[in-house]
Each structure stands twice: as C-alpha cells, then as structure tokens.
Amino acid sequence: MRIPxxxxxxxxxxxxxxxxxxxxxxxAAPVAEARTPVTILIGVDGARPxxxxxxxxxxxxxxxxxxxxxxMQPSFPTxxxxxxxxxxxxxxxxxxxxxxxxxxxxxxxxEQFTMESTDPFWWNAARPIWIAAEQAGIRSATMFWPGSEVxxxxxxxxxxxxxxxxxxxSDWQAFNPAIxxxxxxxxxxxxxxxxxxxRPRFVTLYFxxxxxxxxxxxxxxxxxxxxxxxxxxxxxxxxxxLAALGQPANLIVVADHGMAAIDTxxxxxxxxxxxxxxxxxxxxxxxxxxxxxxxxEGALATALSHPHPHMQCWPKAAIPARLRYGTNPRVASFxxxxxxxxxxxxxxxxxxxxxxxxxxxxxxxxxxxxxVAGGPAFRSGVKLxxxxxxxxxxxxxxxxxxxxxxxxxxxxxxxxxxxx
Numbered sequence: 174m175r176i177p178x179x180x181x182x183x184x185x186x187x188x189x190x191x192x193x194x195x196x197x198x199x200x201a202a203p204v205a206e207a208r209t210p211v212t213i214l215i216g217v218d219g220a221r222p223x224x225x226x227x228x229x230x231x232x233x234x235x236x237x238x239x240x241x242x243x244x245m246q247p248s249f250p251t252x253x254x255x256x257x258x259x260x261x262x263x264x265x266x267x268x269x270x271x272x273x274x275x276x277x278x279x280x281x282x283x284e285q286f287t288m289e290s291t292d293p294f295w296w297n298a299a300r301p302i303w304i305a306a307e308q309a310g311i312r313s314a315t316m317f318w319p320g321s322e323v324x325x326x327x328x329x330x331x332x333x334x335x336x337x338x339x340x341x342x343s344d345w346q347a348f349n350p351a352i353x354x355x356x357x358x359x360x361x362x363x364x365x366x367x368x369x370x371x372r373p374r375f376v377t378l379y380f381x382x383x384x385x386x387x388x389x390x391x392x393x394x395x396x397x398x399x400x401x402x403x404x405x406x407x408x409x410x411x412x413x414x415l416a417a418l419g420q421p422a423n424l425i426v427v428a429d430h431g432m433a434a435i436d437t438x439x440x441x442x443x444x445x446x447x448x449x450x451x452x453x454x455x456x457x458x459x460x461x462x463x464x465x466x467x468x469x470e471g472a473l474a475t476a477l478s479h480p481h482p483h484m485q486c487w488p489k490a491a492i493p494a495r496l497r498y499g500t501n502p503r504v505a506s507f508x509x510x511x512x513x514x515x516x517x518x519x520x521x522x523x524x525x526x527x528x529x530x531x532x533x534x535x536x537x538x539x540x541x542x543x544x545v546a547g548g549p550a551f552r553s554g555v556k557l558x559x560x561x562x563x564x565x566x567x568x569x570x571x572x573x574x575x576x577x578x579x580x581x582x583x584x585x586x587x588x589x590x591x592x593x
Contacts, residue, residue, distance in 0.1 A: 210421040210549050211365060212572050213376045213411075214302070214565075216257055216318060217404055219384030219531065220428035220543040221392060224401045232409030233426060233545050240424075240547025241591045243557035245565075247430045247542050249496040249535040250460060253384070254288055256429035256542075256562060257319040261377075262299035263566025263581035267501045269299035271320070275456045276503045277464075285455075286503075288319070293327040293336050296320055302569050303342040306375045309575045314344035314364050316357050317379035322347040344373060354380050354407045362414045375573060378411075380404045387432040391529040392539070397432075423548030423572055427565060432529040433459075433539040439515045440526055441484050446509075447476040454519055455505050459532030461517040462505035473507065483512040496535070513537045550592055560587050568592075 222244040227234045248259045248266055252274045255266035266272045276286045278295075286295050303313040304325050315321035324339020344364060346352075352360075357378060364373050386400035408426070415422050443454065443461060451469035455462040465473040477486035486509040492499035499508070511517050513533050516526055533540050542562065547553075550572045563583030570577060571588040 206369075206419065208369075208418075208420050209374060210423055211372075211374055211376060211415075212423045212425065212548075212550075212569065213361070213378060214260075214318075214569065215408065215424060215426045216260070216377070216379040217383055217401075217426060217428050217543060218253060218257075218379070218381045219387045219430065219432050219529075220401060220404075221431040221539070222541055222543050224383070224398075225543055225545065229398050229401050230405040232405045232412065233543075236408075236412075236424060236426070236547040237545045239553050240545065240551045241555040241557055242546075243544045243587075244559045245427065245542045245544040246559055246561045247535050247540055248562060249498050251430040251531050251533055251535050251537075251540045253429050254319045257379075258296075258299070258301070260427055260429070260562050260565045261301040261303075261318065261320060263302075263563055263578070263583045264299045265497050265563060265582050267498050267504070268582060270295065270297075270501060270503060271299075272498070272501050272503045273456055273462060276462070277455060277505075278503050280502075291323050292331075293324050293339055296323045297326060297328075301325060302566055303375065303377065304340055305570070305575055305578070306573055307340065307342060309573070311375055311573055311575070312371070312373045313342040313375040313377075314361075314373035315342045315377045316346055316360050316364075317348045317352075318377040319348075319379075321345055321377060342373075348379075350381065354382060354404060355410075358407050358411045358414070361411065362418075365415070365418060365420055375569075380407070383428075384432075387529040389528050391434045391527070392432040393434075397529075421549050423550045424546060425565070425569070425572075426543065426545040427562070428542035428544075429562075430531045430542055431538075431540045432531055433514050433533060433537070435514055435516050435526055435528060435530045437522065437526045439483070440522060441481070441511060441515060441517045442519070442521045443509075443517055444520045446481060446484075447473055451476065452507075457517050457519055459511050459516065459530050461509040463507040463509065464505055465507070470506075477507055477509065481509075483515045484517065485510050510534065513539055546591065552591060552593055555591060557587060557590055 247256045254274050255271050258269050258271040262269050306313045324336040327336030327339025329337045361378055382400045382404050386397040390396040451472045453464045489499050489506050564587045567583050567585040568588050
C-alpha cells in the first residue's frame with residue numbers, strides 16, 4: 174500500500190516532526206572584579222639587610238629582584254617604638270615625642286612611658302600614616318604596629334578606656350604576642366575578602382619573631398635565621414592568598430633597626446661610673462638615659478665628663494648633631510652611648526649577658542634596617558642607595574595618592590627612583 178510509504182516520506186522530510194524546545198544559552202562566565210591595588214606596609218622587627226638572601230628569605234629576595242631594595246638607616250635611638258613610629262609618621266623621634274621605649278615627660282612628673290602606654294598624650298605630636306589615609310578618604314586597617322592602638326588626637330582621662338576625640342584606623346587589632354605570624358596574615362586576608370565598600374586600601378602588618386630570636390640568640394645565629402625564614406614564608410603565603418583573590422598589592426617591607434651581638438665580656442657597670450645617690454637611670458643597655466637626683470647635677474656632670482672606655486657621655490645640650498636628638502623635653506638630662514656590642518648595665522650583672530641588642534649609634538652597620546618593596550607601583554630590579562627611614566611615610570603618601578606634607582622630616586626623594 175502507498176499510505177505507509179507516504180507517511181514515511183513525510184516523516185523523513187520533517188513534515189510531521191514534533192517541534193523542539195529552544196536550547197537555553199549557557200550562562201555567562203562571571204566577570205572577575207577589577208580590584209584597586211592595596212598597599213601593605215609590613216614591619217619585620219629587628220631584620221638586618223644582610224638577612225635578605227635566597228636561602229634565608231627566598232620570597233623577599235624574589236620581591237626585591239622584581240621590585241626595589243635598599244639598606245635603610247634608622248633614627249636614633251635605634252629602638253623599636255621610636256623607629257616604627259618614625260616610619261609611620263615621617264618625623265624623627267626628637268620631633269615625634271617617642272624618644273625611647275621608656276621615657277619621662279616633665280609635664281607628667283612621676284609617670285613613665287613604656288611600650289604598653291596608649292595615652293594619646295605621649296603620641297599626639299606626630300600623625301601616623303593610617304590617620305592621614307583615613308583623613309584622605311582611604312580606608313585603613315592595622316594588624317599590629319607600635320602606636321596603632323592609640324586613639325590618636327584624643328585627650329583627657331579615658332571614659333571606660335575611651336579617650337575623647339581620638340581616631341583609629343577603620344579596623345585595628347591591639348598587639349597580642351599570642352597571635353602568631355600565620356594568624357596575623359589570616360586576619361589581613363580576611364579584611365581583603367570583604368566587599369569593596371568595606372575593604373581596606375591601606376594595611377599594616379607587624380612581625381616580632383626575628384627581633385625576639387635576635388635578642389635571645391644574636392644576629393646570624395641559626396635560630397635567628399630560622400625566625401627570618403619563617404616570617405618570609407608567611408609573607409610568601411600572603412602573596413599567594415592575594416593572587417588567589419585577584420588582589421593586586423604594593424608590598425613595602427621595612428625593619429625598625431638591626432641587631433648587634435653582645436656578651437658578658439663587654440659590660441659597663443654604671444655604678445662604677447657615677448657616685449651612688451647622684452643619679453636615676455631611666456633606660457640602660459646600648460645607651461643609658463640618666464637624670465640627676467636633686468642637688469646632684471654637678472656631681473653627676475663631673476663624673477660623666479671624664480673619658481670612659483667604650484662609652485661616650487654628654488649632657489643633653491651637647492649630644493652630637495649627627496644623632497639628631499636632644500631638643501625634645503622627654504630626652505633625659507644626660508645620655509651615655511656605648512660602643513657597638515657593649516652594654517651599659519646598672520651594676521655588674523649576676524647572669525650571663527648574651528644574644529643581641531639594639532639602640533646604638535644609628536650609623537653603625539649592625540643597626541641598619543631592611544627595606545624591600547614591590548608591586549604595580551614600583552620599578553623592577555632597582556637597588557637604591559641607603560636612605561633614612563623618615564622617607565617611608567612620604568613614599569606611602571605617593572603610592573596612596575595623598576598630598577605631600579611639607580612639615581615632615583623625610584622628603585619624597587626615593588619615590589622618583591623607586592616608583593614607576
């Protein structure tokens with residue numbers, strides 16, 4: 174019969190085929206967010222420039238090869254708080270008011286500043302970079318940095334721990350040594366996972382591991398090299414986390430000072446220098462900050478005026494100009510500075526003196542500090558001549574696009590050589 178043949182022909186021609194549903198288009202691939210570069214200032218306490226080797230610090234060495242590096246001169250005194258505050262503010266300790274890890278102020282008799290002091294009274298003379306950034310509309314976050322837990326600009330007595338009128342970075346963490354290096358990196362990465370509206374564009378990150386090892390074991394000890402290697406590994410992990418986020422970053426890695434080896438054979442007992450009852454020691458170590466007791470100014474001045482092996486002493490007004498130190502009222506009445514590797518002690522130590530110390534002349538080779546930077550803002554493969562750490566704040570202003578501040582001690586000179 175011809176009918177099946179006809180149906181078959183129609184079927185083959187599509188004349189009676191069931192209409193097909195339209196095929197849905199494949200969903201478009203998500204467009205990657207174009208992130209604004211973040212600037213991360215990383216402080217590695219106690220890291221000397223000679224720690225920057227491919228064996229000890231492979232990630233930082235690679236950052237230096239693709240960016241810029243230098244030996245950076247700290248400010249006197251070569252202590253942690255004066256120098257990290259100088260890096261943050263762009264002014265020397267003599268102007269910033271943070272003239273030591275311990276100090277006194279004649280306006281606050283009977284009170285002493287220590288590294289736990291957060292009263293803005295001690296800090297308000299110089300504005301840190303995170304406050305300058307916030308005032309310029311740049312959201313900032315501080316994962317530890319000396320002074321970052323201070324209500325900058327605040328005043329009065331604290332009300333439930335809060336000073337009136339004080340300002341902070343938008344996000345900040347109070348220093349806690351129990352929070353290890355890896356957890357500090359995790360906190361920074363978590364901040365950068367936020368939506369753009371609450372994501373910081375400037376971040377600080379601080380590591381104290383190298384300084385701790387340097388004090389305990391000395392520079393160049395295997396333990397100190399291992400601490401530097403571990404911090405370097407965390408910086409490498411931070412770089413990988415940033416890459417996974419698609420987050421471009423300008424990394425600026427700095428140290429506050431270097432480290433010198435010390436030992437028991439190089440100790441100066443101060444009680445053999447000045448008569449008992451004539452002085453009060455505020456700080457000792459590589460340098461001594463000394464105040465005369467009432468009525469003993471002449472006796473102390475006479476004792477300190479004599480030549481002393483491995484130590485120089487000056488009244489405040491005669492401190493050498495090269496140290497750029499001595500005009501601030503918080504600087505003690507007398508300063509004694511030991512030769513590199515020597516220790517000024519209150520009396521003859523009863524325990525061995527060993528490991529490392531810092532606080533010496535800021536021009537001493539062992540006191541020089543590490544500087545490495547890299548990222549989209551920086552040139553590649555540039556070795557800068559040595560420069561002072563007062564230049565870091567102006568450099569940060571350039572990278573962040575903040576107007577220059579002519580009141581700073583550091584100029585923007587390294588920017589022209591370091592930046593694209």
